[in-house]
Each structure stands twice: as structure tokens, then as C-alpha cells.
Amino acid sequence: MESNAVLLESKSSPINLLNEMHQxxxxxxxxxxxxxxxxQGVRAEFVAHKAVLAATSKFFKEVxxxxxxxxxxxxxxxxxxxxxxxxxxFLEFVYTAKVExxxxxxxxxxxxxxxxxxxxxxxxxxxxxxxxxESVLLELQNFSESQNSxxxxxxxxxxxxxxxxxxxxxADQADCPLDLPDSPVDRLSNGMSPExxxxxxxxx
Numbered sequence: 001m002e003s004n005a006v007l008l009e010s011k012s013s014p015i016n017l018l019n020e021m022h023q024x025x026x027x028x029x030x031x032x033x034x035x036x037x038x039x040q041g042v043r044a045e046f047v048a049h050k051a052v053l054a055a056t057s058k059f060f061k062e063v064x065x066x067x068x069x070x071x072x073x074x075x076x077x078x079x080x081x082x083x084x085x086x087x088x089x090f091l092e093f094v095y096t097a098k099v100e101x102x103x104x105x106x107x108x109x110x111x112x113x114x115x116x117x118x119x120x121x122x123x124x125x126x127x128x129x130x131x132x133x134e135s136v137l138l139e140l141q142n143f144s145e146s147q148n149s150x151x152x153x154x155x156x157x158x159x160x161x162x163x164x165x166x167x168x169x170x171a172d173q174a175d176c177p178l179d180l181p182d183s184p185v186d187r188l189s190n191g192m193s194p195e196x197x198x199x200x201x202x203x204x
Contacts (some may be wrong), residue, residue, distance in 0.1 A: 021052055022095040032074045033064075037087045044084040046091055050075065056094040058117035086112050094122050103132065 024030055031047035051058035061078060079087065086108050093099040097120070101109055124178055139189035 018096060020124065021049060025091075025095060031074065035077045035087070037079045037082050037084055039081060039083045042084055044087075046087065047074070048091060052094060056118055056120065058119075060116065082112060082115070083108070090116065090118070090121065093124075094118065106132070145184060148164060151173075 013031055025048055028047055031049055033048050033050045033053065035046045035048060035053075037044050037046065050060070050064050054064050055061075059085045060077070063076070067075060086105070089101055089105075089109060099109075106125055110122060110125035110129070113125055114121075
């Protein structure tokens, strides 16, 4: 009787594999490629593993698959117009899937990702640039809203005062349109009879 197949899958294995490869690179163990980077007279050499570079960069994959023969124990690759700090960050990213860079270097990291055809780094840079842009837009929107609210609060008291003054003036006009005395006592003192309506005096 056949038993059912079960899946054995490790969630930590990919991370452990990357960490181990990263440690091997830092120690210089089993490295089979040296990448020489030069930019404006500044030059540095980095040792790495062909398999890791080929798996993460189509540029390196094409170079390694098309090479005729080994130059020696290690293959040498020369990269011009790539800054040393940027390539160091690129290497850290492909070996650890993360790297910390300054905000103003994100564009340069995107450029090196496109040059070396590293899709993962390109997507990561695009996402980060999108988040940075959204953050800037949100800050601008909040600033604009705060400016508008300050302007409204500055003009509102004068509007309220004007509306109150208008309301008082309307109330005064409604109470005494002809400046007549308000109470019957005042009318008597002016010689007018409270019993005589205004319409009868007009008829006379």
C-alpha cells in the first residue's frame, strides 16, 4: 500500500543559505571571481562567487556563460564607471537581499541595478522611490492644508465681526424704523394718544 506524499519545506533555508554564502564571501572562501571596479581614478577589487552573481545578475550570467576559459584560479571581471561604494552595496544586496543606503544614493543604486541587470534590486529601488515620492506628496498636502486653515482662521474673526455688526444694524432698523418711541408712556409724553391708530390720523 502506497503512502501519501508529504511536503518537507524549510522557511529558513533560503535565508540560511544566503547568510552562509555571505560569510564565505567575507572570509574569501570558495570565491571564484574577482570584480575590479574603477570610477574617476578610484579602484577596488571584490571577490565573490560566480554562482551567486550569475543567479542574481543577468549581466554576470552572460559574462560567465560566454567566457572561453579561466584566466587562472579566478575569473577577473572589469567594471568601469561604477562607483566603489555602489558596487559594495550591490554585492551586499545580492548576498543578503537587503542593504542600507543614503536617500540620495537610491537613484544610483537603480542605475547600477539596470546596468548589471539585477531585477530584484531594480524592483526594490522602484518601490522605495515610490514610497519616498508618496511621503513627499503627503508632506506637501499636509503643509498646504495647514496653510489654508491658518488663512481661514485669520480671516474668520473679521467675517464674524462684520456679520454681527450687520445683524445689530438690521435689528435696530426693525425695532424703530421711524425713530418712534418704544413704550406707550413715551408716546403720551410726546402728546400722542395711544388709543388713536395711525390709519385714522392719515384719514383726517
